[in-house]
Amino acid sequence: MTATPLGVFLAALVTALATGLGALPFIFLRRISPVAVASANAIAGGLMLGASFGIVAESTQYGAWQTLAGALLGVLFIVGTQRLIGDREVSFGAVRGADARQMVLIVLVMTVHSFAEGVAVGVSFGGGAALALMITLAISVHNIPEGLAISAVLRPRGVGILACAGWSIFSSLPQPLMAVPAFLFVETFRKALPYGLGFAAGAMVFMVLEELLPEAYDRAPRPLVALQVSLTLVGMVLFQQFL
């Protein structure tokens, strides 16, 4: 079986839908205490840091300087976006203020990072069609914690469970969109890959350090936050080893 553009699109679409599964653990979360928000921030932060570790490890194999350049752009992107939405009154559904800004940011960051991931998927499909099913499965499973990270920020701030799943899937939609051109023009996209992956990692790490962690420390005891970040971080990295 050789991979076709349609096949790559469908496979990447499946992986995007899998992101919605990340909302599942939050079905039963109703009471919204400051500690719950802090825990969710810490878990989302750990997941994103872990994901970035994996991305950087892959990206530096394509080129360390390109990764660095991409990461710088990623940081600038977050700073620029914050400046843009910092000036106006942001709302996310019924939520306003600092919470809404964080919700907009995480959906944005995770969506933008999916562009780079879509390229990675497309390029790896170009590498060998025999592995197509494996890759689809692996990326699907890999996407679930990303949905978890998004839902962890949205859900405690009052977003419904279906909307959490919806935004999670939305954040992964760039994957099928980018996978197809990357698959068709593997060589061109392979060159752009370290920039894209570096961008994704830089944006995610910066957002965790600037938004998610300080707020978590403000709302919950320090050891609890640290424990949750550390465990989810190493858990995410090691989990990816099985994929």
Place this chain on the structure above:
Amino acid sequence: MNPTLVVLLYSSLSAGTAVLGVGPFLFNRTLPVERIGWANALAAGMMLGAAYVLLVAGLSPSHSVVPIAAGTVLGIGFVWWTHAAAGTEELSLNRLDDPGPTYGYQVLLANSLHSASEGIAIGTAMALSLPFGIFVALAIAAHNVPEATVLCAILTGRRVSVANAAGLAVASNVGQILLAIVTFAIVDAAPAVLPWALGFAVGALIQLVMVELLPESYRQAGHRTIALVAIVAMGFVVLLSTFAP
């Protein structure tokens, strides 16, 4: 050179660089609180970078993942437990206004325990390969400078002389020499321990960043400043590691 001597040399260097942390106090009696936050964030970023480098190095030759995972849980648990046992889990590492003796001892204790985990990281990295171990030891050495600056700020604020503060900064770091050599010797004798030690070091370093270094720094300087300083420090270590053997 004898491998054990290499470990001794570089872990001593790493502990010794703490003396450089006193630098800012040669010119000023006190350091603005914001700068102390910077120093904490620098130390945090470099340590997170070191944890990344160790973890990636440990995973690539496909050591089995399960003992690494178990090791990380032990490392995270160790740091969590030592803080809980010593009552230092919410210890602010840059309170300049506390004259009580308890606080002074707690800070020195926390710093000494902190350096123990660094020693395990150096010893494990050396066991993976000596050049890689030297890289990690140098990263920890660089990390120890801003860390010592924070400690010196507290000590000089308590009327300890600058020379004595420098000495105490090094003294609180000597534990890492011992632990680097012990870890290296054990892993050398029983290679099966390597993934456990590696996981332990990674888990401990990450937990130290999350529980000691980052939380306080956010209160000393703005979120954005801290995030920028930390990510630059981390990126620097990660970038250099790609050129390391």
